[in-house]
Amino acid sequence: MAIYPEASNCIVLRNRNRNLPVLCLAIERRSTMSNAAADVPPHHEWKNVAWLAFLGTIGSLCVSLTLNYLMLFSEMLTPFGRSMITATVLPLVICLPLFVFIGLKLVEIRRYRRELNRAATFDTLTGCLNGRVFTSLIERRAIKPSVPGERSGAFLVIHPEHLNAINLRFGLSWGDEALRLIASTIRSGVRSQDVVGRIGASMFGVFLPGTSEAEAKTVGERIRANVSQVYFAPQGAEEILAVTVGGVVFEEDLDFEDMFRPAEESLSGKGGFELSRIQRASA
Numbered sequence: 001m002a003i004y005p006e007a008s009n010c011i012v013l014r015n016r017n018r019n020l021p022v023l024c025l026a027i028e029r030r031s032t033m034s035n036a037a038a039d040v041p042p043h044h045e046w047k048n049v050a051w052l053a054f055l056g057t058i059g060s061l062c063v064s065l066t067l068n069y070l071m072l073f074s075e076m077l078t079p080f081g082r083s084m085i086t087a088t089v090l091p092l093v094i095c096l097p098l099f100v101f102i103g104l105k106l107v108e109i110r111r112y113r114r115e116l117n118r119a120a121t122f123d124t125l126t127g128c129l130n131g132r133v134f135t136s137l138i139e140r141r142a143i144k145p146s147v148p149g150e151r152s153g154a155f156l157v158i159h160p161e162h163l164n165a166i167n168l169r170f171g172l173s174w175g176d177e178a179l180r181l182i183a184s185t186i187r188s189g190v191r192s193q194d195v196v197g198r199i200g201a202s203m204f205g206v207f208l209p210g211t212s213e214a215e216a217k218t219v220g221e222r223i224r225a226n227v228s229q230v231y232f233a234p235q236g237a238e239e240i241l242a243v244t245v246g247g248v249v250f251e252e253d254l255d256f257e258d259m260f261r262p263a264e265e266s267l268s269g270k271g272g273f274e275l276s277r278i279q280r281a282s283a
Contacts, residue, residue, distance in 0.1 A: 056098075060094045063090065063093055063094060064086075064090055064094075067085075067086060067089060067090065068082075068086060071085065071086070120133075121133050123197075123198040125176055125179060125180065125198075126179055126180055126183035126184075126198050126204075127180075127183060127184070127187075128183050128186075128187070128196050128197050128198045128204065129195065129196065129197035129198070130197065130198060131197060131198060131199045131200070133197070134195065134196075134197025134198075134199060134205060134207075135197075135199070135256045137195055137207070138155075138195075138207055138255075138256045138259070139255060139256055141209070141253055151251070151252045151253045152210060152211075152212075152249075152250060152251045152252065153207065153208050153209040153210055153211050153249075153250060153253075154208040154211045154212075154213070154215075154216035154219075154247055154248065154249045154250070154275070155205065155206070155207055155208070155247055155248050155250070155259040155260070155263050156205070156206040156208065156216065156219070156220055156223075156245055156246070156247035156263065157199075157203060157204070157205055157206075157245070157246045157247065157260065157263040157264050157266070157267060158182075158186060158203070158204040158205070158206065158223065158243050158244070158245050159202065159203050159204075159243060159244045159245075159246075159267055160178065160179065160182050160202055160241070160242075160243050161241075161242040161243060161244055162239075162242065163175055163178060163179070163202050166178055166234065166239065169234075170234040170235055170237075174234040174235075177232075177234070178232060178239075178241060179202065181230050181232060181241065182204070182227055182230075182241060182243060183196075183198070183204065185223065185226045185227050185230055186204055186206065186223055186227075188226070189219065189222050189223045189226050190206060190208070190219060190223075191208075193209060193210075194206060194207060194208050194209070194219075195207040195209075199260075205260070205263075206219070206223075211249075212249075213249045213275065213277065216247060216249055216275060217273075217275055220245045220247060220273050220275065221273060223243065223245065224242070224243055224245055224272060224273060227241050227242065227243050228240060228241065228242055242272070243272075244267050244272050244273070245267075245272065245273040245274075246263050246264060246265065246266030246267035246268075246273075246274055246275075247263050247266060247273075247274075247275045247276070248262045248263045248266070248275070248276050248277065248278050249275060249276070249277045249278065250277075250278045251278070254278065258278075259278075262276055262278065263276075
């Protein structure tokens with residue numbers, strides 16, 4: 001069975017020549033709603049809050065006065081009984097709905113916060129870390145002091161092949177599906193402590209801390225082999241996915257740019273995978 005793109009509420013808007021990232025209509029709608037909310041003057045918001053507080057207070061007073069008025073005509077209740085009923089019923093009638101409402105709002109706020117944090121951390125198309133977060137993690141590790149011997153590792157740059165041809169032949173939605181499949185394959189081929197990020201419209205970065213040159217080669221070759229085995233059949237026509245991998249092995253932590261430049265240059269290597277080594281700087 002062919003793998004078809006997942007149902008989405010997104011309308012893809014991408015520059016065909018530059019292969020810019022996807023813009024979704026759902027995100028655009030949220031942005032429009034957020035902008036509309038931001039355009040509301042502050043005094044209008046306070047006016048709504050004041051009206052809500054006023055109406056809530058009036059409603060609570062009406063409930064309290066009505067309950068006390070009705071109990072005045074009850075000859076079976078003693079003054080102590082009336083006070084106990086008032087002290088019990090009023091909190092249930094007024095406070096219970098109020099605190100339920102506040103609790104639901106807090107849950108909604110936490111959910112929105114998680115969604116915002118995820119949207120700010122992960123790429124919406126592939127599920128990998130976005131470029132800014134990925135770069136920041138590597139930069140923080142470079143400046144963070146660590147035990148000698150733990151600063152070595154490898155950095156891989158992975159570029160999907162024939163992606164533009166897939167976009168032109170089958171449409172941008174199938175190109176996005178190819179990116180999702182490749183990203184999922186990359187994540188499944190690395191360790192839990194390794195970091196995978198989308199660092200370009202059609203480029204992924206893999207940071208392998210504490211990895212030797214032999215281990216980095218194994219990871220790179222495994223990713224290329226796994227990607228080539230992914231079943232991808234846009235519109236029923238089976239296509240073979242492939243990636244080019246370039247990378248560097250380092251003996252001490254480097255800035256992102258110092259790793260990215262030589263790794264990107266290695267993408268042009270023969271055989272689809274080339275790994276270079278950055279020697280330790282002399283003291």
